[in-house]
Amino acid sequence: MLLALIKIAILLGGLMTAAAYFVLLERRMAAWIQDRIGPNRVGIPLTNIRIFGLGQPLADGLKFILKEEFTPSHVDRALFVAAPIVILVAALSLFAVIPVGSFLPSKVAGHPLSDGPIEMTVAPGVDAALIYVFALSSIAVYGVILGGWASNNKYSFLGGLRSSAQLVAYEVPMGLGILGAVLAAGSLNLSEIIAAQADRGWFALLQPLGFVVFSVAAFAEAARLPFDLPECEQELVGGYHTEYSGMKLLLFLVAEFLHMITAAFLMVILFLGGWHFPGLTGSSMALDGWGHPGELWLWGQALVRAGVLLGKVFCIIVFFMLVRWTWPRFRYDQLMSLAWKVMLPLGLINFVVSACLEQLQGTLGYAWLRWVAIALAWIVLFGAWIGVSLLGSVTENRPRRPAQPLESDLRA
């Protein structure tokens, strides 16, 4: 009980701090790409010390808290208040089943902390963990839709509508992308999926097509560019949170960053090996201290594993931010045809191919078959790439029907 509370406290504190500093990182990266300097002035308060603007998140947070929290008179008050709460609660409680490392040793300096090794998950041993993640990320959609609807504003409303259609559409390829990994690992428990990858190789290597499908869907689920149609500034002011200000807006923005962090965690855990790094972390699930006796080695190994996982997550988040400043936004019909006409069939192909390869390896059991399976999976990936680019159903930028005269022109 106490252990769970400590874990929750560490997780919440870490996540909120991480979200705040990722905002700073995003602003600095935006500045770097646009050849500006970015926020570099705020350092330690009440002094003149500027540490590369590392105090900026504090100033941002204070600004959000102290700003006037204006509720327009035309909104549906109950849902207007409930929407940001729903989205943040869903985004935070999703992390209950996500491991941030493997285990911690049960002893520190000879004193036992607990009966067995401490799993670095708030709720360890949830067997249907991946479904839990899915369930809560689908609850988060409510925050967006209700926020858009309750605002009683046409831009907010359009943002809410776009978001609901987009999230429902991309849940399908996301699920299909996950299926291959779940099939190969034989479990829905995230820790066991990592252990399976430490044993057999990262699933990004074994199922590259599944990784691509899942990553695209994860970008869409996190509503990051090039999929940020729910709130694209040029068309919808702020999208579903146009009418929000102060703390409520902060809750929305934090939840958006948490969605990105979740997506990065899932990509790392499901496809990039989690805490596993060849030759660095050991490949058995239990800590072995690299074969050395003594709890210091165990602690070292535990920390290295957590560091590897968090480092991978950090790299994926930097990738998210790079994509934001290098890709233009999709048009809405392109978004939809990417989901239904490209990603859905590709997800199905990946699922069928990986199921066949798994079955083949399981029944024949030759060691060299593993390399054949990897080669086949990569051939399938490139085949799919060439097929999609030949069909050109998404990248084609022409209008679907020739331009017709406007009604006002006809009347004139």
Place this chain on the structure above:
Amino acid sequence: MSEWRDQLLQMLPGSSLLVWAVVLGGLGLWFRVALLDRPTALFSRILGLLSLVLLGFWLPRFGGWAEQVTFWLLASVAVLTAGTAISTRSPVYMAIWFALSLLATSGLFLFQNAQFIGFATITVYAGAIVVTFLFVLMLAQPEGDAPYDRVSWAWFSAPLALLAGGVLLAAMLLTFSPDGPGRPDASLGPVVPPSALATDQHHVARLGGELYSRHLIAVEVVGTVLLVAMVGAVAIVIQGKSAYVPGRQDGSRIRGRRDAPSASSGGAP
């Protein structure tokens, strides 16, 4: 509390207590849904609460108070939000109450250690189906209630629906009550409680094994039905789609296939 319960159960044996609870709840809902008058709102609430209390007396007890409180909280939230969902006027609020009811239901599943079905309920119902409802409702009525919403509640349909629902509910409760005909047959061997299976480490794998061995036919049939429904939905969409025909210079749209035999089905991208 337990003395009251014993006295009440002596006055009204289990089945008649249940019937009273269902009848009172139905009356409360009828006042709420069919009459839609403000003055009866309080009355309907009192009736509903009374029926819930009676139901609570009828339900069996758990061992510890923590389980008891959790169960009562989840169960009453599920029932109350479901009642609010069918009696509220705004379609968007209706969908939200329905989603809350689903959340409480999945809480009840989790309470029974049924992880998979609990999370799947949220994912499938609250996450996909109700979101689709919301999408359609918002498209249909962006400015709230329409006056013709009331027409569908003609005077006889609501009582009839309530009656049917009440009979169904009472039948199910009576069948599966501890002394009803739906209790597990002891002559077939000892009953394995579901929680014994659920605390297993490989809960989902065992569930899948069970589904794809003992219930294989049912799973396949359901899958086929869903596939047919999906194909049907796509067919309907293609039928009603206005297709642009490249040959026509006026750019006029063509609806359906009947009046355009030369038009290829589906849009021409």
